[in-house]
Amino acid sequence: MQIIPVIISGGAGTRLWPVSREAFPKPLLKLADGESLLQKTFKRATLFEDVPEVVVVTNRETFFLTRDECQEVNEDHIPLGFVLEPFGRNTAGAVASAACWVKKHHGEDAVMLVLPADHLIEDPEQFQAAVNAAAAAAAEGRIVTFGIRPTAPETGYGYIEFDNEKGLDGVHPVVRFVEKPKLEVAEALVAGGSHLWNSGMFCFSVKTILKDFTRFTPELLHACESSFAAGAVLTADGCRSLELEPGQFKRVTDISIDYAIMEKSDRVSVVPSNMGWSDIGSWHSISELTAPDSQGNRIYGDALLHGVSNCYIKSDDRVVGAVGVDNLIIVDTPDALLVANRDCTQDVKHIVGQLKKNGHDSYKIHKTAHRPWGTYTVLEESDRFKIKRIVVKPGAQLSLQMHYHRSEHWIVVSGTADVVNGEQIISLQPNQSTYIPAGHKHRLINPGVMDLVLIEVQCGEYLGEDDIVRFADTYGRAG
CATH class of the missing domain: 2.60.120.10 (Jelly Rolls)
Known part of the structure; x- marks a missing residue:
């Protein structure tokens, strides 16, 4: 059984502006150890033996940045394949296009391990164990998602209800998916013990996922197959890529794989895990990755503080001075500065929306x-x-x-x-x-x-x- 890792590297990461931009998306964001989220995902995807190829689905405009990031940590020189989207069409289109690639190059019995490029996992051994269990079930015709045992009543995550009584080798049937809940609902879900955070990672064979695309969204699949068949192929610098044909790809419905397949299929199972997963969805979650000082401050770069507490300050180039402030996120870049309350970092996307509406380049590119x-x-x-x-x-x-x-x-x-x-x-x-x-x-x-x-x-x-x-x-x- 071959496991083909498929990394989905897209999205503007608007909640992590001003570091994340449309032309420099969230997966390219460097953490304190100097590695990007994409590089960490790539290294995690290649933990398994005899990986024949890593497939990356990304935007045409960020291809070269994405390729360079992967090649930098590709110490085993695993072959790279890139499926290049002319524009975003959500995860269903990305997965269907990747399935076309894997079917062509590895056959319909190959097992795809679909990983978003912008997540962080702290326990690679638990991750490996979960993938091995999922891959075995996927080879038997199951569509497997990865559920994270919740540590708190998070309202920013979707939940998976699973049958705790039924299951084989750590793989359980999914009862239903729950949208991002209100706080009181999330508290009840966590207390019940039969709900998991939805990680957005999946494992299935090419044959199985294409059957369900044909069953539930045949028009989307046909558009992806047509775009793939008419795409331009390029082989250079030790990797091969295919640019999806824009005219056909425009017909792809903008829908997530959750809505298109997961919530409809009767083949879906889940592997519960404690792999230390986070989707790094805001500056608040980024700040939690840095140890605080005695005043609760987390500093990345050069900052001078006086009477400051519970703040996260990031600046790569300039000195930041802060006086008498509390509970702030301060992120400084050469052309844009973000100052936000730590409790409101999910709302940074509204600033990006205003910049885009006003035609200001800082929503898209850096200096x-x-x-x-x-x-x-x-x-x-x-x-x-x-x-x-x-x-x-x-x-x-x-x-x-x-x-x-x-x-x-x-x-x-x-x-x-x-x-x-x-x-x-x-x-x-x-x-x-x-x-x-x-x-x-x-x-x-x-x-x-x-x-x-x-x-x-x-x-x-x-x-x-x-x-x-x-x-x-x-x-x-x-x-």
């Missing part, structure tokens, strides 16, 4: 934006100019491109740059520069073994990132 070739940081901008610091990774190159509305001046700070500028091909050393008029085809290449750093000065009537025509691209973004 430093990540690209497959490296990063750029906007240092200053006005109506007719923008100044960027560009870092190109060794051996990487930007697309061969052209801009209609802006000219660019590149000044190399460190490293070596090979530049295509119109009909010219030139090499630039530190303190050398080139000017690229609007309408000129151009390309930037780092031929060296160290980062290439340069300053780019843009001038023109329009400086938006969408003023770009790509003629050729190493990363499949042209055309």
